Amino acid sequence: MNFPIIAPSVLSADFAHLGRDIEMINASEADWFHVDVMDGVFVPNISFGFPVIKSLQKLAKKPLDVHLMIVQPERYIKDFKAVGADILSVHYEACTHLHRTLGAIKEEGMKAGVAINPHTPVHLLKDIIKDIDLVCMMSVNPGFGGQKFIEQTYTKCADLKAMILASGSNCLIEIDGGVNDVTAPKLLQAGADVLVAGNYVFASSTPLETISSLKKLGSDTSQHA
Secondary structure (H helix, E strand, O other): OOOOEEEEEHHHOOHHHHHHHHHHHHHOOOOOEEEEEEEOOOOOOEOOOHHHHHHHHHHOOOOEEEEEEOOOHHHHHHHHHHOOOOEEEEEHHHOOOHHHHHHHHHHOOOEEEEEEOOOOOHHHHHHHHHHOOEEEEEOOOOOOOOOOOOOOHHHHHHHHHHHHHHHOOOOEEEEEOOOOOOHHHHHHHOOOOEEEEOHHHHOOOOHHHHHHHHHHHHHHHHHHO
């Protein structure tokens, strides 16, 4: 896998032309589809249910990176596997028994991710970092697309990278929210591996080129590192 991994967020796609937008991502240099699931309880918005994800999976030629912004996510692990999730991320703030939930995700053959809200410090993941395949770090308050990027994310990302390296974990760092041509290079310098891009990709007049430009940042960053 060439880094950074680019995961366009389907939440920002044009739902009247969802098939067209899925085909665009298939044809692009993007690596994953990022799929936000919201229940209107954990976050003040409601998004995809199982039928939409199942339809998406039938057309998608790349892994589905599913981000659960829901309460009691452990109830639905098997269901998300059944509709095609390859990576399943649950929120630290929504899981009482996080270690058990991560184990249950892996038992279904999916990669196990943990998402953290902007106010949640990374040190809370220290005891479990070796069990996590992916940390989805929210760089905006979850619930809606197009929000302002939270600047503290750079420092937080660097702190998490240091923890991962110190522990010997293979965990990837994913940044979700406010990713664009300004924030992306700084995020990669801070240690990010996966960039979720929503409005920046789907509002672009040339989305294929926009995705390509994000992908190319990996070589640019490594040259300056």
